[in-house]
Amino acid sequence: MSDHADITDKIIFAAVRRGLDAVRRQPRLAPDCRCHYCDEEVGAAALFCGVDCRDDYDKERAAIARAGRAV
Ligand SMILES: [Zn+2]
Structure with missing residues (x-):
């Protein structure tokens, strides 16, 4: 049973990591008064x-x- 939980945890953490990496790669806007x-x-x-x-x-x-x- 814990094998399934461990595998599921790895899948979830990998998906979260990919999402965070994608967000971090996006260029950030800088305020320019417009x-x-x-x-x-x-x-x-x-x-x-x-x-x-x-x-x-x-x-x-x-x-x-x-x-x-x-x-
Ligand atoms: Zn506007």
């Missing part, structure tokens, strides 16, 4: 002017990644 989606001025530490732009940006990047293009 919304990264609509180019509106934002505060110095903000990346987006609001959650709508953030969500649209994420959706656009995901679509580009699914299409197999560089993001």
Whole structure:
């Protein structure tokens, strides 16, 4: 029984590790006082002017990644 648990643990940990590695390989956005989606001025530490732009940006990047293009 513990063999199954051990194997399952290894599979789960490997999947989590692959997910974390994929997230860490993504380029990080740097704040530049402009919304990264609509180019509106934002505060110095903000990346987006609001959650709508953030969500649209994420959706656009995901679509580009699914299409197999560089993001
Ligand atoms: Zn925006």
